[in-house]
Amino acid sequence: MRTIKYIVIHCTGAVSTQSTQSIKQYWAKVLGWKSYGYHYLIGAKGEIENLTDESKPTNGVAGFNANSIHICYKGGNNGKDTRTTEQKIILRSLISTLKNKYPKAKLMGHRDFSKDLDGDGIIEPHEWIKLCPCFSVSTEYKDLL
Numbered sequence: 001m002r003t004i005k006y007i008v009i010h011c012t013g014a015v016s017t018q019s020t021q022s023i024k025q026y027w028a029k030v031l032g033w034k035s036y037g038y039h040y041l042i043g044a045k046g047e048i049e050n051l052t053d054e055s056k057p058t059n060g061v062a063g064f065n066a067n068s069i070h071i072c073y074k075g076g077n078n079g080k081d082t083r084t085t086e087q088k089i090i091l092r093s094l095i096s097t098l099k100n101k102y103p104k105a106k107l108m109g110h111r112d113f114s115k116d117l118d119g120d121g122i123i124e125p126h127e128w129i130k131l132c133p134c135f136s137v138s139t140e141y142k143d144l145l
Helices: 020-030 085-101
Strands: 006-011 040-042 048-050 068-073 106-109
Touching (some): 006 085, 040 085
Parallel strands (some): 006 106
Antiparallel strands (some): 040 048
């Protein structure tokens, strides 16, 4: 059984109408991954797709996958928070459910795994490894932290 230390929020970085099949093909054919990038994928209408059982790791954040659950919303095109109202509602509900299941897990966005390159104690936008998930998880979900 995996020990879950992180619940990580992602975006696909594309349009919200992107098909799940095209995402899976990208992982397999372009990135060469044998497993999926996320456990859960949330479509524009709020539909949740379970891509991988929580008992198995995915490819969400290099170096942290063994102890993480990864949730992704379709969207984030051009580095913008493009979540629909439905995605916001379902994302909050799913996070709440997972926080109840894994109460010690830290809730983070993918970009929050960036290193503090200038050593000032703050991970600033110019230090982010990615823009993903294109919004501040700690601000948006401070009540769930």
